[in-house]
Amino acid sequence: MSKIVFITGASKGFGKLWAEALLKRGDKVAASARNIAALADLKAAYGDNILEVALDVNKREDVFSAVNTVKDHFGRIDVLINNAGFGLFGTTEETSEQQARDQMETNFFGSLWVAQAVLPIMRAQKSGHIIQVSSFLGLTTLPLLGLYNASKFAVEGLIETIGSETSHLGIKTTLIEPNGFATDWAGASAAQTSSDITDYEPVRAAFAETGDNPAIWGKPEATVAPVLNIIDSENPPKRILFGKIAYQAMNDVYTQRLEDIQSWKEVSIAAHGH
Numbered sequence: 001m002s003k004i005v006f007i008t009g010a011s012k013g014f015g016k017l018w019a020e021a022l023l024k025r026g027d028k029v030a031a032s033a034r035n036i037a038a039l040a041d042l043k044a045a046y047g048d049n050i051l052e053v054a055l056d057v058n059k060r061e062d063v064f065s066a067v068n069t070v071k072d073h074f075g076r077i078d079v080l081i082n083n084a085g086f087g088l089f090g091t092t093e094e095t096s097e098q099q100a101r102d103q104m105e106t107n108f109f110g111s112l113w114v115a116q117a118v119l120p121i122m123r124a125q126k127s128g129h130i131i132q133v134s135s136f137l138g139l140t141t142l143p144l145l146g147l148y149n150a151s152k153f154a155v156e157g158l159i160e161t162i163g164s165e166t167s168h169l170g171i172k173t174t175l176i177e178p179n180g181f182a183t184d185w186a187g188a189s190a191a192q193t194s195s196d197i198t199d200y201e202p203v204r205a206a207f208a209e210t211g212d213n214p215a216i217w218g219k220p221e222a223t224v225a226p227v228l229n230i231i232d233s234e235n236p237p238k239r240i241l242f243g244k245i246a247y248q249a250m251n252d253v254y255t256q257r258l259e260d261i262q263s264w265k266e267v268s269i270a271a272h273g274h
Contacts, residue, residue, distance in 0.1 A: 003231065004074045006030040006067070008057055008114055009084030011038035013183035014133060014220060018081065021224045022231075023049055030070040030077075032057075032084070057084045057110030067117035076125055079231055080118045082111045083133045085151075087185055090193025091200050092146035099193060100147050107151035108158070115162060119171070127170040129236065131227075132159040136177045136246035140253045144207050163238060174236045176227075177250075179243035180211075181218040218243040 005022050009015040011033035019031045023046040031039050032055040039052045051073050055066045070077060085107040088099055115130060122128025138152030156175060163173035223242055230236045241247050
């Protein structure tokens with residue numbers, strides 16, 4: 001049975017790639033983007049199986065209106081892929097107030113508004129699957145991505161909580177946690193802080209050197225089969241890492257965290273007081 005899938009941020013990158021894969025196999029897709037002209041090729045190829053939705057996820061009222069349009073058009077929403085977001089590069093100290101607010105507005109609040117809008121529909125259906133594109137940087141951090149890290153840490157807590165609140169209603173949640181992929185996430189889609197403080201030059205240089213290594217960037221097309229697998233699974237994962245860099249990094253991070261927890265066990269227990 002074909003599924004009705006609502007994807008935000010579908011104009012390029014993962015969103016468009018996954019939208020096309022779903023359409024190709026016969027699902028129906030509501031694809032949102034700030035500029036729906038970027039979806040014209042999918043509309044020409046797949047006709048009525050795609051609904052283009054002009055949407056800025058930062059605008060809560062528009063989000064609710066868009067979700068209701070999708071429901072009215074297709075009759076239900078089986079899967080939400082909450083994908084809209086962007087990266088902000090630069091040191092935490094050099095991040096302006098507006099840049100910090102913009103990062104959280106899109107990556108966190110945009111995801112919240114879409115989830116809130118979709119949940120009444122899924123509750124009425126007694127079924128649904130919210131798939132949130134997070135990042136392995138919602139579990140650990142890299143320098144020069146402080147606000148991005150923070151936004152994804154927040155998204156992780158949000159979606160995990162929604163899962164605990166709605167599982168008895170037949171609603172599932174999955175956090176996809178990719179490492180860097182060869183989309184334009186770190187290119188045209190990214191924002192940049194100022195870089196005037198020379199004390200941070202060694203950090204910037206090390207970051208740039210790492211980014212120049214093509215082996216760290218995953219191939220976006222390789223994510224298609226895993227995403228379809230997650231959508232089709234009766235018991236999808238609550239979290240899943242995408243990419244060997246993410247896998248190795250988190251294996252190392254959690255090994256060290258568990259060691260730290262155990263080495264400070266007595267102090268932690270004593271802090272309870274009784």
